[in-house]
Amino acid sequence: MQKYIDKVRNGERLSIEGALELAKNCDIHTLGELGKEAREKRFGNKAFWVYNQHLNFTNVCANACRFCAFYKRAGADGSYTYSIDDVRERIRSRAHEPIREIHIVGGLNPDLPYSYYMDLIAAIREERPNVAIKAFTAVEIAHLAQHMGKSHKEILTDMRAAGLDALPGGGAEVFSPKLREKLCPEKLSGEEWLKIHETAHGMGIPTNCTLLFGHIETWEDRLEHMAALRELQDRTGGFKVFIPLQYQPKNNPLESQGTDGQDYLRMIAIARIFMDNIDHLKAYWAFSGIKAAQMALHAGADDFDGTLVEEKVGHAAGASSPTGMTVAKLEEHIRQAGFTPVERDTFFEEVHA
Ligand code: V47
Numbered sequence: 507m508q509k510y511i512d513k514v515r516n517g518e519r520l521s522i523e524g525a526l527e528l529a530k531n532c533d534i535h536t537l538g539e540l541g542k543e544a545r546e547k548r549f550g551n552k553a554f555w556v557y558n559q560h561l562n563f564t565n566v567c568a569n570a571c572r573f574c575a576f577y578k579r580a581g582a583d584g585s586y587t588y589s590i591d592d593v594r595e596r597i598r599s600r601a602h603e604p605i606r607e608i609h610i611v612g613g614l615n616p617d618l619p620y621s622y623y624m625d626l627i628a629a630i631r632e633e634r635p636n637v638a639i640k641a642f643t644a645v646e647i648a649h650l651a652q653h654m655g656k657s658h659k660e661i662l663t664d665m666r667a668a669g670l671d672a673l674p675g676g677g678a679e680v681f682s683p684k685l686r687e688k689l690c691p692e693k694l695s696g697e698e699w700l701k702i703h704e705t706a707h708g709m710g711i712p713t714n715c716t717l718l719f720g721h722i723e724t725w726e727d728r729l730e731h732m733a734a735l736r737e738l739q740d741r742t743g744g745f746k747v748f749i750p751l752q753y754q755p756k757n758n759p760l761e762s763q764g765t766d767g768q769d770y771l772r773m774i775a776i777a778r779i780f781m782d783n784i785d786h787l788k789a790y791w792a793f794s795g796i797k798a799a800q801m802a803l804h805a806g807a808d809d810f811d812g813t814l815v816e817e818k819v820g821h822a823a824g825a826s827s828p829t830g831m832t833v834a835k836l837e838e839h840i841r842q843a844g845f846t847p848v849e850r851d852t853f854f855e856e857v858h859a
Contacts, residue, residue: 507531514540514779522729525780529725534768541775541806548785549808553845554854555836558607558812559600562819563588563626567613569645571679571690573721575757575823577613587615590625597633600815604859607812607852608634610641611676611819614649623650624668631669638852639669640714643677644702648694658705666711672852673706675714675749680723681731688722689760696731700738707744712853715745715784719773720753720765728773732780739783746854747786747809750777752793756824770798771805778806786854791839793820795827800843809854810840810847 510524511532520528528537564587567577578585588596597608608630623642630639642665650661662670679689681696694702703713715735719728732748739745750773755764778787788809789802799810815830831839840847849857 511536511540514544519782520780522733525729525732525776526725528779529729529772529776534771537775538771538805541778542804544778544782545787545803545806545808551844551846552808552848553803553840553843554786554809554848554850554856555833555840556607556812556850556852557603557605557833558609558814559597559603559605560814560816560830561588561593561596561608561610561612562816563593563610563612564615564618565613565818565822566615566617568616568649569614569690569692571693572760573679573689573718573753573758573823574819575754576819580615580617587618590622590629593626594629594633596816597630601633605634605637605813606857607638607640609674609812609814610639611643611674614645616649620650620654624664627665627668627670638671640672640674640852641665641670643674644699645677645694647673647702648698658702659709662706662709662711666709670711672711672746673703673713675716675745675747678716678731678735679718680727681734682723682727685723685727696734700734703744704738704742707738707742712744712746714747714749716749716751717777718751718753720769721755721760721762728776729780732777736781736783739781743783745784746852747788748777748781748784749788749790750774751790751820752798754793754820754823754825758823767798767801770794771801774802774807775805791831792817792827792829793825795825796839800839803840803843803845809850810836812836 565578566580566585706713786809787807789799789807791799817829837847
């Protein structure tokens, strides 16, 4: 074990084997310290946040993922899809706020035409010419490619022409084919998810990446997933941030109780030291809870996400954090944890208002 600790301290890359040894056997204090040292080397005492607005445009979804409590079948009670006018209204309702990013994720609604995706982006661009639009995951790109007979690149080209700036990291779940068979058999494969992100990177479109953890996966599955992301990042450099998404266990058919605080901190520390080529690591307070996210800043995370307001995916599955936060609160939580809040944009450039 000591040889792996030394490797991390010397700035050397960890193998999957080394990361597994630390993840399973290193005490939490040493592991947290390694994560904290690595984040301090890059960012000192800074903790980043973004002024963003979430938009979950539909909960209708053709993929019945077993971990998901957000999706509804078309026509089912509680199902919804925003019209383009609804979207405009939601964007206008916060026009007085200095929002820098609109983050858009939703279900895979098979009734939405190709034009909906382009019109949604274009409408937001018209309402808010200066925000960054981070919209749709690889799941929608794969679906549209299949149904329109277009390539991933053609779809991303159309989206970019409409105003798309970046892709969120959702839909990655866990890449292991065996686990995907159990968790989300209808969803695109891990291989296709990676291909779509590689295509986006090749076009100069930055993307985020995620791992859904804390359900039925093992540390081996987590490391295999992170190794695939690290390998792609070596080739493209296009990932802006890695977000470990802590599984929320309520209101879904997956029989897992979810994970605990120590496992969350271990995940953050291992992500920081294993994924040495992805600069930023997000403590996503909406899923982890605010207190755990504050602790995550001490274990390797450097980003506290943003103001959100409309977070439906995690909350449908029992997340008990607020669904949104004022800038004052966000900064207070970061300061309370002992860090200096720094506003950033979607591309992780610091914003000095
Ligand atoms: O892909 C679904 C996850 C993701 C549950 O890129 C669940 O900045 C936990 O992608 N428990 C969508 N997670 C959210 C997403 C995201 C969120 C925040 C920031 C960014 C970013 C991206 O939510 C899905 C899935 O992995 N999810 N159900 C659940 N029960």
